[in-house]
Amino acid sequence: MSKIIEVKNLSFSYDSGAKDSKYAVQDVSFSVGYGEIIGVIGHTGSGKSTLIQHLNGLLKPTAGEVLLEGKNIWDEPKKIKDVRFKVGLVFQYPEYQLFEETVFADIAFGPKNMGLSGDELKSRVENICEVVGIRKEYFEKSPFDLSGGEKRRVAIAGVMAMQPKVLILDEPIAGLDPKGRRDIVSMIKNYREKFGAAVIIVSHNMEDMAVLADKLLVMNGGRLEIFDKVYNVFSQGARLNEIGLSVPTVTKILYLLNEKDRNIRTDIFTLDEAVKYLCGYGAGDAHA
Amino acid sequence: MTRMLKDITFGQYYGSGSFIHRLDARTKILLLIFNIVFLFLAKNYYSLALCTVYVAFVLLLSKVPARMFLKNIKTILPIIVFTALLNLFYGGGGTVLFTLFWNLTVTTGGIYRAVFIAGRIVLLILISSLLTYTTTPNDITDAIESLLSFLRIFGLRGAVHVLAMMMTIALRFIPTLVEETEKIMNAQKARGADLENGKLFDKIKALIPILIPLLISSVRRAYELAEAMECRCYNGGVGRVRMKRLRFSSLDLAAALFNLLFCGGIIILNILL
Known part of the structure; x- marks a missing residue:
């Protein structure tokens, strides 16, 4: 899989220049391929948010570089806006950034800033709404009349409408009801499938990470602790505990069961799989 | 900015x-x-x-x-x-x-x-x-309230308290609003909003995507705060005692x-x- 975004030895300090400046992010390197979903986890203040703001050029690294399709994004500082169209960033609680009179106009804000207009703009917005399941009846509604979950979907669609090759979402499902969460998750999956984009998700929710992500990037104290496949990360339960994180709840239950019966596997991280495994456990055992 | x-x-x-x-x-x-x-x-x-x-x-x-x-x-x-x-x-x-x-x-x-x-x-x-x-801002407003309390002889006691409370709240929310503004600015920049370039008119127009969400969230915050204060039985200054007295x-x-x-x-x- 070829790389779309590559971070090399990135360090960032909010008060660069000061002698004893503390780094919010220190010496982080990783790369993301097309179509990959990366989960970023780490406890509060570990540098997750600072890290993702580097990827679309909202922050400029103190040291190190960010390569987008092999090109340093700060080679031409005047064209940093183009980077922001290619790397879409959805902040936490994006519903608070809505401002237009209609849902359509708000989703069109990003593409409009790219210079699109007329039919092109219209088809761009209609296209993305189809992908993420926002029906046409909503177009002329005021975004402020929608429910919380709907607002969030519109806000995320506003970033997706720019058709970024890398989509970054900071806590996209925090504070939503189960249906709202499912909607957002399927939105993200649809977008990745349709556009082959890489997706980077910051979340505290290990269960969702286990379902969604291909790889996990674990941040701790501004440094990259682990960057590996979901399986390899969640099998290091003790290490995750040490840095204030944990394995998914269902895995914790398997650990407890394992204390009673050493044969029970503890390397299952999603609810569905665990249910399947445990239901078949007795039967399989009888065979063996 | x-x-x-x-x-x-x-x-x-x-x-x-x-x-x-x-x-x-x-x-x-x-x-x-x-x-x-x-x-x-x-x-x-x-x-x-x-x-x-x-x-x-x-x-x-x-x-x-x-x-x-x-x-x-x-x-x-x-x-x-x-x-x-x-x-x-x-x-x-x-x-x-x-x-x-x-x-x-x-x-x-x-x-x-x-x-x-x-x-x-x-x-x-x-x-x-x-x-x-x-x-501290709280002490300053308390002091202003206390210094202006002579106005009560003109029947303005409630007004003085309300004024002081408004000042306390305004001061308290300056950092919150600054933080909120930065967040919204970043979010709109991520959607390609251009805040630095362009003619004066363009620059003024570019403020709309920032000011409207800011206004809405301020109103929302005000309602939430009012509700939280009422939940603690706040009903103005009359008969209120202080924890910290000057x-x-x-x-x-x-x-x-x-x-x-x-x-x-x-x-x-x-x-x-």
């Missing part, structure tokens, strides 16, 4: 527990007014020198680092320079040193006045910023006496020299 927002230091409290921190907030407000009046009364360089010594002494006493004060001076420097320049050319008297174009003449009297005015403004800023550095102590008396000494000095220097 983001940088600029972070540089706002209004209401920045610097706790060092010094003598001045321990004074009653009311004392500090009254003495500040008193000091400002006497800074304006200082007529000549001798009394201005006394003011300088006084301000320097008080600043040292506060144990607030000098760079905090310098930062305040720096933001207001253009105004100081501008005022000084105006006075340089309008100041009458003294011998004419040289004449610029037209009738702009620089006289010794003009220089005298320009330096004097600049010095006075610097001292005013220093002594005023001392209040916010050594007193109390005058012997420290305040000492500060007041010291100030009298300073003011006496100014008057004597003004008359004698």
Whole structure:
């Protein structure tokens, strides 16, 4: 899989220049391929948010570089806006950034800033709404009349409408009801499938990470602790505990069961799989 | 723009527990007014020198680092320079040193006045910023409420409390709003909003995507706060007691006496020299 975004030895300090400046992010390197979903986890203040703001050029690294399709994004500082169209960033609680009179106009804000207009703009917005399941009846509604979950979907669609090759979402499902969460998750999956984009998700929710992500990037104290496949990360339960994180709840239950019966596997991280495994456990055992 | 927002230091409290921190907030407000009046009364360089010594002494006493004060001076420097320049050319008297174009003449009297005015403004800023550095916003508003409580004889007691509460809330929410503005600015920048380039009209138009969400969230916040206050049975000022009460102590008396000494000095220097 070829790389779309590559971070090399990135360090960032909010008060660069000061002698004893503390780094919010220190010496982080990783790369993301097309179509990959990366989960970023780490406890509060570990540098997750600072890290993702580097990827679309909202922050400029103190040291190190960010390569987008092999090109340093700060080679031409005047064209940093183009980077922001290619790397879409959805902040936490994006519903608070809505401002237009209609849902359509708000989703069109990003593409409009790219210079699109007329039919092109219209088809761009209609296209993305189809992908993420926002029906046409909503177009002329005021975004402020929608429910919380709907607002969030519109806000995320506003970033997706720019058709970024890398989509970054900071806590996209925090504070939503189960249906709202499912909607957002399927939105993200649809977008990745349709556009082959890489997706980077910051979340505290290990269960969702286990379902969604291909790889996990674990941040701790501004440094990259682990960057590996979901399986390899969640099998290091003790290490995750040490840095204030944990394995998914269902895995914790398997650990407890394992204390009673050493044969029970503890390397299952999603609810569905665990249910399947445990239901078949007795039967399989009888065979063996 | 983001940088600029972070540089706002209004209401920045610097706790060092010094003598001045321990004074009653009311004392500090009254003495500040008193000091400002006497800074304006200082007529000549001798009394201005006394003011300088006084301000320097008080600043040292506060144990607030000098760079905090310098930062305040720096933001207001253009105004100081501008005022000084105006006075340089309008100041009458003294011998004419040289004449610029037209009738702009620089006289010794003009220089005298320009330096004097600049010095006075610097001292005013220093002594005023001392209040916010050594007193928490809550104490300041409590003190204002207490100082204005004489208005109750005009039947304005409720109004004074409401005014003080509004000030407390406004001060409390400055950092929150700054943070919120930065967040929204970043979010719109991520959607390609251009806040820096373009003509004046474009720049004003570019503010709409920031101001509308900010306005909406402020209103939402206000409702939430009002609800939270009502849940704690807040219903205005009447009959309310305080957890932290302002109390005058012997420290305040000492500060007041010291100030009298300073003011006496100014008057004597003004008359004698």
